[in-house]
Every structure is written in structure tokens, then in C-alpha cells.
Amino acid sequence: MKSYRTWIEISERALSHNISSLSELLEKNARFCAVVKANAYGHGLLEVAQIAGRCDVNTFAVDQIDDALILRERFPSALILVLGYTMFDRFLEAIQNDIHITLYDKEGVEHAEKVARGLAKTFKIHLKIETGTSRQGVMLDDVADIARTIVRSNAVTVIGASTHFANIEDSGNPQFATLQFSRFQEAVEILSSHGINPELLHCACSAAIILYPETHLNMVRAGISMYGLWSSDLVQTTVRNLSGGCDLQPVLSWKTRIAQIKSLPMGTAVGYGLTEVLKRSGRIAVLPVGYYDGYDRSLSSCGEVLVKGYRCKVIGRVCMNMMMVDVSHVPNIQKEDEVILIGTDGRHRVTADELAQKAGTISYELISRINSQLPRVVI
Ligand SMILES: *Cc1c(COP(=O)(O)O)cnc(C)c1O
Numbered sequence: 001m002k003s004y005r006t007w008i009e010i011s012e013r014a015l016s017h018n019i020s021s022l023s024e025l026l027e028k029n030a031r032f033c034a035v036v037k038a039n040a041y042g043h044g045l046l047e048v049a050q051i052a053g054r055c056d057v058n059t060f061a062v063d064q065i066d067d068a069l070i071l072r073e074r075f076p077s078a079l080i081l082v083l084g085y086t087m088f089d090r091f092l093e094a095i096q097n098d099i100h101i102t103l104y105d106k107e108g109v110e111h112a113e114k115v116a117r118g119l120a121k122t123f124k125i126h127l128k129i130e131t132g133t134s135r136q137g138v139m140l141d142d143v144a145d146i147a148r149t150i151v152r153s154n155a156v157t158v159i160g161a162s163t164h165f166a167n168i169e170d171s172g173n174p175q176f177a178t179l180q181f182s183r184f185q186e187a188v189e190i191l192s193s194h195g196i197n198p199e200l201l202h203c204a205c206s207a208a209i210i211l212y213p214e215t216h217l218n219m220v221r222a223g224i225s226m227y228g229l230w231s232s233d234l235v236q237t238t239v240r241n242l243s244g245g246c247d248l249q250p251v252l253s254w255k256t257r258i259a260q261i262k263s264l265p266m267g268t269a270v271g272y273g274l275t276e277v278l279k280r281s282g283r284i285a286v287l288p289v290g291y292y293d294g295y296d297r298s299l300s301s302c303g304e305v306l307v308k309g310y311r312c313k314v315i316g317r318v319c320m321n322m323m324m325v326d327v328s329h330v331p332n333i334q335k336e337d338e339v340i341l342i343g344t345d346g347r348h349r350v351t352a353d354e355l356a357q358k359a360g361t362i363s364y365e366l367i368s369r370i371n372s373q374l375p376r377v378v379i
Pocket residue numbers: 035037083164204205206207221222223224225231
């Protein structure tokens with residue numbers, strides 16, 4: 001293997017394990033859709049899709065059409081769904097490459113109709129329903145109207161209807177999710193009363209897959225859990241208390257190497273702004289990774305990395321392409337020794353959740369912002 005300065009390792013075994021653990025939870029007939037938006041949550045779009053493909057996953061969801069086109073080249077027969085916004089001038093590429101797009105307004109449907117008619121093809125769309133997240137979606141009051149527009153068109157097929165929960169991972173009380181689910185079913189009934197019966201009804205994200213089987217319908221959209229992370233502490237503790245449950249293994253490790261080691265006397269300031277001063281004489285290691293790579297600057301003076309199985313604290317401010325860690329307590333280290341930013345080394349582990357918490361965010365943001373230019377190595 002070529003050696004890298006800073007790289008991401010993707011465990012095929014862990015990803016396969018998570019896909020099969022989640023698949024075991026599914027209500028029968030529910031299709032498993034792998035959510036690979038945001039460079040597969042920072043894991044690498046193609047790396048993840050190829051492993052998922054080897055696990056017989058043939059349904060992928062992305063945020064935007066460019067990712068869908070990349071997947072289409074490698075997966076000629078997969079169902080590929082764009083969850084996010086597609087500009088009108090990209091509709092042609094979507095239909096030509098059999099990419100499903102998400103629509104939620106009359107303008108969108110009418111434009112799809114126009115593009116499809118020009119090609120004498122059918123446009124496969126998923127109609128997104130607004131049920132309470134106040135994000136994308138057609139309002140319940142407008143469903144009948146959009147249904148009439150769809151029925152009048154003969155080139156647009158509603159192959160899916162979907163919605164997205166607002167707080168299913170954040171609340172032990174499923175009251176709001178239940179309300180959203182019943183609004184979704186109401187919309188599905190309105191569509192049905194107009195003769196529109198989508199083949200795929202889907203609303204379940206990871207937390208819903210794990211905690212609420214009744215939301216599986218005939219497709220689920222698995223994101224964070226597929227990568228071996230929990231949607232929230234609440235979901236994790238709920239599952240732990242259920243016993244049985246579902247076991248997830250983190251897929252991603254993030255590694256770098258020591259670029260320089262130096263001994264410094266007590267009182268020496270480290271890094272920009274002289275924000276941190278050595279309390280006693282010690283050693284620091286300079287690492288070739290910084291906030292440009294996705295190691296958040298808010299981890300300055302509080303992030304921890306693993307060197308030879310020892311936890312080492314980030315000292316001073318994280319720079320754009322470098323950072324310094326305190327390695328005073330680590331014996332026998334050398335330049336170019338491996339350092340773990342996220343991952344396991346012997347008894348110790350640094351998790352994405354731990355770093356996210358220190359950075360004041362969630363694992364979703366922390367991992368999805370790992371720079372996509374860093375090499376992803378499947379192990
Ligand atoms: C990101 C996303 C998901 C996946 O959510 P997870 O909590 O990561 O499983 C599902 N559906 C939609 C619409 C999304 O945007």
C-alpha cells in the first residue's frame with residue numbers, strides 16, 4: 001500500500017456488518033436505500049457504494065444530480081434517487097440517465113412533463129410531502145392540486161412518495177413523529193384517490209429504522225447507522241435498554257503521521273495566538289492535518305488523538321494544514337509514526353461522537369466535513 005500523510009480507512013467488514021444488521025430489522029418487502037449524500041458522510045462516495053453493491057444493495061440516495069451521475073456510470077441498473085434540489089436545466093440529464101428526482105411543486109412537475117414529452121420518455125419522480133419538518137415538501141392542502149397536475153400529464157410517473165421526520169432521533173416522545181406519519185398517510189390517500197399509487201413509500205431514516213418498524217413501509221433510507229454511528233445518544237441508549245437491538249460498528253478511521261517531534265521547555269507557547277503554554281517541559285508532535293482537512297478549529301486545545309495507544313491532547317490552535325499535540329507521555333516515538341484522529345488503537349478509541357461533542361456539533365457534521373480530497377483506503 002502506498003503510504004499517505006493523512007488518510008481515511010474504510011472498513012469493508014464493518015460496513016457490511018452494519019448493512020446486514022440493519023437489513024435484519026426491516027419489515028419484509030422494505031427496500032434498503034443507502035444514503036450516500038455528502039461524499040457518503042465523508043466516507044467516500046464510490047468506496048461506500050461499491051462495498052454496498054457487494055452486499056446486494058442496489059438503491060442509493062444522494063443529495064444532488066452530480067453524485068447520481070457518478071453512481072450511474074458504475075451502477076447501470078441501480079435505483080438512484082436525488083433527495084435534494086435539482087435545477088430545471090439538469091432535468092434532461094436526470095431522465096436520460098434514469099435518475100429519480102424529488103419534486104414537491106407544480107412548477108417542478110410541469111417542467112418534468114415538458115422535458116419527458118420532448119424525449120417521448122417517462123420521468124420517474126418521488127413526491128415529497130411536507131408533514132412538519134418545514135423543509136422540502138408539498139403542503140397537505142396542495143396535494144390534491146398537484147395530483148391533478150400529475151394525472152393530466154402522461155409523461156410523469158410518481159414512483160415514490162416520501163417525507164422526512166423532524167425530531168425522531170431527538171425525542172423519546174414519538175408524538176410529533178406519529179403526527180408526521182399520519183399526515184404522510186393522509187397525503188398518500190389523497191394521491192390514491194386520484195389514481196396515483198406510488199410503488200415506493202418511504203420516510204424512515206436511521207432512527208426510524210431502528211426504533212419504529214411501523215415506519216419502514218416499502219423503502220427505508222439508511223444514513224448514519226450504515227456508517228456505524230448512532231443518530232443520537234437517545235437512540236443508542238434506547239437500543240441498549242431494549243436488549244437484542246442492533247449492533248453498529250464504526251466504519252471510518254482517520255489517520256495521519258508525525259511530521260516533527262520537538263522538546264520544549266516549560267512556559268513555551270504553542271501555535272497561533274500563543275493561546276496555550278506548556279505547564280512543564282515536554283514534547284510536542286506536529287501533525288500534517290488541520291481545519292482545511294476537516295479537523296475542526298473548535299477542537300483547538302481540547303481534541304485528543306491516539307499515538308501508540310496513548311491519548312494525546314491537541315495543544316494550541318488547530319491551523320489550516322497542521323496541528324500540534326502533546327506527546328510528552330508517549331515513549332519511543334519517531335517521526336512518521338502513525339497517529340489516529342478517529343479510530344481505535346489497542347484499548348483506546350477516539351470516536352466521531354466524542355470529537356463532535358467537543359466541537360459542539362454532531363457526528364453527522366464532523367464526518368461529512370472531512371475533506372473529500374483526502375485518500376479513502378478500503379481495508
Ligand atoms: C440524510 C437523510 C437521510 C438519512 O438520515 P440518517 O439519520 O443519517 O439515517 C434520510 N432521508 C433524508 C431525506 C435525508 O436527507
